[in-house]
Amino acid sequence: MSRSDRPKEQSMSLDAPYAQGLEMGALRGSGGELARARKREPEPEPETVGEDDVKGPVEPPAPVEVEAHEEGEHQAAPGLLGDLHSDEDPQLRIPAKEGWQGWINRLSGGFLSVRPGKEEVLHRRAVAGIQSNLTRSMTILLANSAGGAGKTVTAMGLGGVMGLHRGGGVVVCDNNETQGSLSLRSKARGSDRTVLDLLGRTREDEDLTLGELSAYLRTQGNAHFDVLASSTRPEEMRLIGKAEFELIHDVLSRFKELVIVDSGNNALASNFQAAAEAADLLLVPTGMQRDQIQRALWTLRTLYEAGHEDLVTNAIVVISEDSRGKESGGVVKELNAALDSAGMDIITIPYDPHLDRGTVIDVELLRDKTRHAYEQLAALVAHKLLTLPNEN
Known part of the structure; x- marks a missing residue:
């Protein structure tokens, strides 16, 4: 059944100025609908027993044995705190x-x-959760048509904590159709090779070994992940189209467990569309500016209308706080309300001066609060990837 033949859902327009005209009803995920449906499930009616149903004297129920606790011994409370202090929790050992x-x-x-x-x-x-075993190589696409919305910063933060806790097998790839900033925010380690160099080598020999591939990647030291940077010359990056991305992605996914794709700003570019086809999970980073949030919502709508409904309904929106703090709080509340109605997950990354300098990002130099936020993001990413089918 084509998308045009499907029954239309009742749409909900947002009152926020930055999102006027966007129909979030079309973006509601099945997870959010299922959760709301469960809340509406009626309670079962109790069965009535007549006099004819009673065949004899009713015996009282057997007493329930309750385990005795010494005075002062902790008893787990129900809910979150109970789980946290349960003796069954291996994290407490x-x-x-x-x-x-x-x-x-x-x-x-x-x-x-x-x-x-x-x-x-x-x-x-x-x-x-981050250290969970994946069933195959997985690809994560970071997309927002706004420049400066935090795509590269989020890619480096996610790649850093993933590599740090998984011990390797992670690569962040720059898929910008003009000039990406990944080469400026990552450690060069004396290497100036780019995706174009790897593309040329792959065309000559598609059967590269891991050792040969490593020569084209920039290792990020103790963070245990690699970077495949784009060329700093915009005219050269225009050579990367659909076929070229697919060739590069095939090589990376052959040797890496996680391929994190930092995209450009044009959702209609052929290399972006190829990345969307290859992606298992979508992350939409955004800052706290209204135009960045507007473009984040546009990106979601564009991908949905292009047939990537599964990516959109399972997407994670990553909000990077800026130094203005409370000044932008109202904008973020509006975004949270819009995305909550669509059943989407939201992770907020607190402001960190290390990320705001525009220089090389080192995950070990992040504030504890910031690093922990990226770890929560990485854990959510891993959880979502584990629920996906084993085959592409």
Whole structure:
């Protein structure tokens, strides 16, 4: 059934100035609809028992045995805190290393073994999620038609925490149709090779080995991920079209578990469309400016109308805070309301001066709060990838 033959959903127009005319009803994901449907499920009516149904005396139920607890012993509460302090949680078996709990453990020289606090347990769970085994090579596309919306910064942050906790197998690839900034925000390590150099080599020999591929990548040191940068000459990058991207992507996905694609600003470019076809998951980074948010919503609509409904409904929107803070809070609230109605996931990355300098990004130099936010993003990415089919 073609898209035009499908029944139209009732659309909901946003009142926000930056999103006028955008029909978010078309972007509502099945996950959000399912969640709302579950909330509307009626409670089952209790069965009635007549006198004829009772055949004899009713025996009282057997007493329930309750495990006794020593005075002062912790009993897990239901909900989140109960899960965090459950003896079944493997993250609690390792003594605390952070917070006041970790300070006490270090001060005691190992004599005491204080359990980790809530924040540390959540951090450990995120890391465990990041380290999940993937069933095949996966591709993540970062897209927003606005320039300066945080695509490259998000790609470096995500690649950094993924590589740091997975121990490698991650590459960030610049797929800009003109001139990308990935080469400016990553460590060159003495290499000036770009995607064009790899393309030329691949055309000569498609059976590259991992060692031969590594010569064209820029390793990011302790972060354990690689970068495939674009050329700094815009006229050269116009040589990258659909077929060229597919050739490069085939080589990268042959050797890397995660291929993170940092795209340009033109959703109609052939290399962008090829990346959308290859993508397993979509991330839409945006800043807090109204024009950036408007273009983020346009990007979602463009991809949806191009037939990438699954990518859009499963997308993650990444909001990077700027130094203005509360000044942009109203804009972000409007965006959150719009995306929440579409059932989309939102991750907010706090402002970090290291990311705001426009220089090389080193994940080890991020503030703890910022790094933990990227870890939550990476854990959500890993969770979504694990739910996808095993085959492309």
